[in-house]
Amino acid sequence: MMLSVKNLSFKYKRNKVLNNISFEVDKKEIVSILGPNGAGKSTLIKCINRILNYKEGTIQVDNENIRLLSQNKIAKNIGYVPQRAESCKLTVFDAILLGRKPHIKFKAGDKDLKIVYSVMKNLNLEKLSLRYVEELSGGEMQKVSIARALVQDPKIILMDEPTNNLDLKNQQEILNLISDIAIDHELAIIISVHDINTALRYSNKIIFLKNGRIYKQITPDEVSSKIIEDVYEVKVNIHEFKDYHHIIPV
C-alpha cells in the first residue's frame, strides 16, 4: 500500500476533530473524502503530511512511518494542494519551482528548471510563466498549485477541494488531469470534494466523514441513497446514466 492510515485521532486544543480514522490507498488510486462542512476533511488531509502534528495513530507512506521522517523527507513523498492558495508576488515559474525545494540543496539546477518548464507546458501554463501569482484567476492559481505538487515528484498527492471556485470547463480539465496523473505517474491521490457526483465519476474509493469518524468506505457503485441521507441529512434519488451513478436531491 502506498498510504496507510491506522487509528488516527486528532484534536485542536480541546475539541476532538478526528476519531479513530483508518483507511488505505494504493498507487494509481484516487480516493475521495466526502462529508459536510466541518466534518474534518481538511484536518485529515493536513495530518497525512504532518502539517498538523497528530498524537494518536500511525500513518505510513510506502511502508515508512511518517512520524519518523523529517519534514523535508515527507515533502519528497507527499505533495499538497491547499484549499485556498495565498497569493504573492512570485512569478508563476518561481511559484512552481518551489515544488523542487525538497530536492534542492541550495541552488536550483538546470534539471529543476527543465522539470518545471515541462510540467508547465503540460498544464498549458507556459504563457503565464513570468506573471505574478497575485494576478491569476482562481482556476489558473489552482493549476499552479497542482503543478507545484507535480514537480515535487511525490508518491502521493493530497488535494483539498481542488475544484472549488472553478467554472465547469476548469473543473473538467483539472479532474481529467488528476485522473491522468494518477495513472501515468503511478500516484496515490487523495482529494476532498463537495460534489458527490464528481466523486462518483472520478474516484476509485469514497470515504464519508461525519463528525470526525468514518461513516462508510465504499466504491462508487456501492452508493445508496441511505448513505447520502445519513451523512448529509437531505433526501436524494439515485439515477444510473452511462455506467455512473448520479445523485439528485429531491
Place this chain on the structure above:
Amino acid sequence: MHINLNEMPVDYKKYTFRKALFIISSFIFLVFVFIVSISVGAVNISFADVIRTLLFQSQSKRFDLIIWNIRLPQALTAVTAGAALSISGLIMQAILNNPLGSPFTLGISHAASFGAALSVILFKTGSIQSKGNIQILNHYLTTGSAFFFCILTAFIILIISKIKKMSSEVMVLAGVALGSLFTAATMFLQYFATDVQLAAMVFWTFGDTARASWKELLIMILVTLTALIFFFYNSWNYNAMQSGDDNAKSLGVNTELIRIISMLAATLVTSVVVAFLGIIGFIGLVCPHMVKRIIGDDHRYLVFASAIAGAVLLLSADTLARTVLLPHVLPVAVITSFLGAPVFIYLLIKGYRK
C-alpha cells in the same frame, strides 16, 4: 502527462539574469554614492582625490585625516546600518507574512534604545567626551541590554501573531503601543539620570551615524554580514512561507524553527545598530518595499537587493544630513523620518495590500 527534460526555459533564464543585473547595477550605484558622500562636506574633496586616498595614495595630510578618521568610518557606518535595518525589516515582513513589519514599526528599535539607556543608568556604561558626544564604555553590556529588550518585544510580537493571525493594521498598532511603552520607560529613566546620562537618553532617541568608532563599526559589519549570509541561505524558506505556513510545511520547511531563528537574527542585528547609533526609523520598512516593487517577492534576490537599497538610502540621507545646513549637522534619523513617514502613510493607505 510526460515530463520532457530537453527544453530549457529561455525566457525565465533571461528574467533571472535581468534581476541579477539589477542587483549588480544598484551595487555600482552604491559605490558611486559612497564616493560622493566622502567627497562632500565642510571641506570638499575631489572624486579623484577621494579614490586615490582610499587606494592608499596619500594626497595631503589634511585629506588623509578627514577621510580616514571622519568621513570613511561615517560612510561605512551608514552603509552597514542601512543594510542591517533594511534586511531586518525584510525578514520580519517575510516571517510574519505581514507587509508592515520592520524594527521601527514593531517597536523593536524603541526597545533597543531603552535597553541601551538602561545599561547607561544601571551599569554606568556611558561617559561624555569633551565634544559632548556620548562614548559607550562597555559594548557588550550595552548591546546585551539592548538585545535583551529587543528579544522581549520580538517574542511578544511572535506570541501575539501566533495566538491571533494579525492583520497588518493590528500589528502596527501593537508595535506603536510597544514603542510608546518603551519611549515612556526611557523618559521615566530620565528622572534618575545625571546630566551625562540625560544626554545619553537623547542620544538614543535620534539616531546618528557619526557616533560609531572603528571598533563599533567592526562589530556592526561582522553581525550584519553574518545575518546577511544566514538570510540569503534561507531565502527558499522565506519564499515558501509567502504562500502560507501550511504550504511551506508541505514543502519541507520547518516554519516554527525558521521563524524563531530568523526573528532572533533580525532582532540581534537591529539591537546592535540601535545600541551604537540610536533609533533610525523607516529604513526597514521603506527599502524592502521599494525593492519588492521592482523585483517581486523572491527572497533569493530580495535579501541582497534590500541590503543595497538600505545602504544607498541611509548613506544618501546621511550625506544630506551632513551638508544641507552647513555648518550645522543634523542627526540622520531626522532625515529618514521626513522621508519615511510619508511613504509609510502611503503604504497604509494603498500600496501594501497582498
